[in-house]
Amino acid sequence: MFVVKNLLRRRVRTALSVMGVAIGIAAIVAFSAIGDGFQASLSTYFSESQAQLAIFSGNVADMAMSRVTREQKERVLAVPGVLEVSEGTFYVAASAGLRATGSLPALLLFGRAPGTRLMRKYDNGELRGRLLMKEDEILLGFLAAENLGKEPGDTLDFLERTFTVAGVYKTGATWENGGAVVHNAVIQKHLAMGDAFSLGFVYLKDLRQTERVQNDILNAVPGLSVTKATEVPDYFSDQLQYIDWFVWIVSLVAVIIGGLGVLNTMLMNVSERVREIGTLRAVGWSRPMVLWLIFSEGFLISVIGGVLGLAWGVAGAEILVHFAPKGFIHTVYTAEIFGKAAVVAAVLGVVGSLYPAFRASRLSPIEALKYE
Amino acid sequence: MIRTEQLVKTYENGAIKALQGVDVAIAKGEFACIMGPSGSGKSTFLNMIGALDRPTSGRVWLNGHDLTNVPDLDRIRAREVGFVFQLHNLIPTLTAAENVEIPMFAVGRARAERQKRAAELLELVGLTHRANSIAVKLSGGERQRVSIARALANRPGVILADEPTGDLDSATGREIMKTLEQMRRESGATLIVVTHDLEVGERAGRWFRMRDGRMTEDAR
Numbered sequence A: 001m002f003v004v005k006n007l008l009r010r011r012v013r014t015a016l017s018v019m020g021v022a023i024g025i026a027a028i029v030a031f032s033a034i035g036d037g038f039q040a041s042l043s044t045y046f047s048e049s050q051a052q053l054a055i056f057s058g059n060v061a062d063m064a065m066s067r068v069t070r071e072q073k074e075r076v077l078a079v080p081g082v083l084e085v086s087e088g089t090f091y092v093a094a095s096a097g098l099r100a101t102g103s104l105p106a107l108l109l110f111g112r113a114p115g116t117r118l119m120r121k122y123d124n125g126e127l128r129g130r131l132l133m134k135e136d137e138i139l140l141g142f143l144a145a146e147n148l149g150k151e152p153g154d155t156l157d158f159l160e161r162t163f164t165v166a167g168v169y170k171t172g173a174t175w176e177n178g179g180a181v182v183h184n185a186v187i188q189k190h191l192a193m194g195d196a197f198s199l200g201f202v203y204l205k206d207l208r209q210t211e212r213v214q215n216d217i218l219n220a221v222p223g224l225s226v227t228k229a230t231e232v233p234d235y236f237s238d239q240l241q242y243i244d245w246f247v248w249i250v251s252l253v254a255v256i257i258g259g260l261g262v263l264n265t266m267l268m269n270v271s272e273r274v275r276e277i278g279t280l281r282a283v284g285w286s287r288p289m290v291l292w293l294i295f296s297e298g299f300l301i302s303v304i305g306g307v308l309g310l311a312w313g314v315a316g317a318e319i320l321v322h323f324a325p326k327g328f329i330h331t332v333y334t335a336e337i338f339g340k341a342a343v344v345a346a347v348l349g350v351v352g353s354l355y356p357a358f359r360a361s362r363l364s365p366i367e368a369l370k371y372e
Numbered sequence B: 001m002i003r004t005e006q007l008v009k010t011y012e013n014g015a016i017k018a019l020q021g022v023d024v025a026i027a028k029g030e031f032a033c034i035m036g037p038s039g040s041g042k043s044t045f046l047n048m049i050g051a052l053d054r055p056t057s058g059r060v061w062l063n064g065h066d067l068t069n070v071p072d073l074d075r076i077r078a079r080e081v082g083f084v085f086q087l088h089n090l091i092p093t094l095t096a097a098e099n100v101e102i103p104m105f106a107v108g109r110a111r112a113e114r115q116k117r118a119a120e121l122l123e124l125v126g127l128t129h130r131a132n133s134i135a136v137k138l139s140g141g142e143r144q145r146v147s148i149a150r151a152l153a154n155r156p157g158v159i160l161a162d163e164p165t166g167d168l169d170s171a172t173g174r175e176i177m178k179t180l181e182q183m184r185r186e187s188g189a190t191l192i193v194v195t196h197d198l199e200v201g202e203r204a205g206r207w208f209r210m211r212d213g214r215m216t217e218d219a220r
Helices: A002-009 A011-048 A070-077 A096-102 A142-148 A184-190 A207-220 A229-272 A274-282 A287-323 A335-361 A365-370 B042-049 B073-080 B096-106 B111-124 B140-151 B170-187 B198-203
Strands: A053-057 A082-093 A107-112 A137-141 A155-158 A161-169 A180-183 A199-204 A224-228 B002-011 B016-026 B031-035 B057-062 B081-084 B158-162 B190-194 B206-211 B214-219
Touching: A002 A011, A002 A287, A011 A229, A011 A287, A011 A335, A053 A207, A053 A229, A070 A082, A070 A199, A070 A207, A082 A184, A107 A184, A137 A142, A142 A161, A180 A184, A199 A207, A199 A229, A207 A224, A224 A229, A229 A274, A229 A287, A229 A335, A274 A287, A274 A365, A274 B073, A287 A335, B002 B042, B016 B042, B016 B057, B016 B214, B031 B042, B031 B198, B042 B057, B042 B158, B042 B190, B073 B081, B073 B096, B081 B140, B096 B111, B096 B140, B111 B140, B111 B170, B140 B158, B140 B170, B158 B170, B170 B190, B170 B198
Parallel strands: A107 A180, A137 A161, B031 B190, B031 B206, B081 B158, B158 B190
Antiparallel strands: A053 A199, A053 A224, A082 A107, A082 A199, A137 A180, A155 A161, B002 B016, B002 B057, B206 B214
16 A cells, blocks of 8 residues: 555656666676577577587687697597587678668688588478589578578679579577578688688597597597587687676676665655654554555565566567577577566665665654654 | 652753653543643653653653553554544655555555544544545545544554644634544543643643642642
8 A cells, every 4th residue: 555655656756767777787688688589599599400429629728719620530430439520610790782782791601522421411301492512502591592582593792702502491599590500611711720620520420429429530640639519619618607707797786776776766755754653653563564564565666566577678688689690689588688677677676775664764763753 | 540659851961851750650541731831841752752752861651551561662662552643643645544555655554444443533632535546635624534533543542642633723623622522532542642732731630830840830
């Protein structure tokens, strides 16, 4: 009864406090959903390759800097149990040609060799057209094709080349669908990599031998990192860590701004209601009852702000997905995200309400009743 | 029954002596009036017998409770005392009925019970038609009648009124005093009124005068 009416007494102030909390929570939800979306796409990308192991240069901070040489590949192939090593290269192409074609600022390119297992994964029943065979052909992810307005048979000018769209694929990794597949040689030439590649997808004859083959490769090819394909996303942990840090910094800023907003509102509420609090105490309300009343008001601001923030966060992230080039941003909403947002909202409520509530509860009824 | 024994209240390490050994006994159901100039200690005395404050020395008994030793004065105030303030002190955003319900929260009454009791009390003070009006929309007299209804919410043994007519015109003040007396008669509670108003004093069955923290007159 009192809690809601007291908050409605100063509607604008309450609304601003609610918005302060909501914006913080919305930022947490939106950034977390986008970060989780990126991680989910990365995991799907490697699991869909169906490779058992992945090889790349040891001691590189960024996978894009990895250079696995032809000689290293041959030595891996010589390890008993290895069936195939599919070469993979990567490049983010940003060129006027792309912008002119479909207002696309950049295109994530995956270099593949024709005829390899890694290339064949795109022929998954969703492929329109055919797999690429030559250097002047390109496979577009279906989102990239939509962004660029291209269909199989169309041509696309960028990287100082004219590509013919051989096919349009669809995989489970959103940012792969927003990218394109080209012949490895295209990226190797563009980046002057020679015949080296960034990441090798290793297929084994017998899956039960994975551990043994992994160790054999490590022993046979010094300087090469070998890991299970499903564990490759862990090598991006530094980059992913930045996302986590970013979300936590946003959370911290939200706690500070939202908490100060709630704190300010509740302190003003208390200072305006000293006589009223004195009356409550005079008619028998105990200190804990007054504390609970004021605390509940602040906490309710955070709860409403939290619920509103969740809705705004989801809406904001989806608006971002809608307006960003297709495939660039992908969102995943997990219980953990909503749990984290709820915890932050609760912390805001506690941080912002406890001190004003404590102050109110410590008011002497006599002094409070005399208050002008 | 209210009794005080050598009641002393000082402030600022004894520099200010608000009460200097007050001995009073007021029987259950009595209507007593306390008069005296400003600063004579009337309100301090009311705070002591109303369990709002503890004495520096001496003792206070309220309906059998020794307030000097009771650890939880809140509980005593909630169950034994009803306050009527000069400025009514209603919560402006709540309705008349909700204001009457406030003391009942302190004793843990259920919602239905609170609402029933508030309706009964508003009927007693003649404000049934204003039950759902928010406090700020009530006239001064109506607010004070709501305040009386609130004071009676938990059926207290003592009603303490500090200048209940001080903020009202004389006609409304007379109405308020009539209401207070009627409530006292019907509830059997002790009524103690602090006032400057001689007309109010004349209505009381007992009459105290205070000066410099002492009871200087006790007349019936």
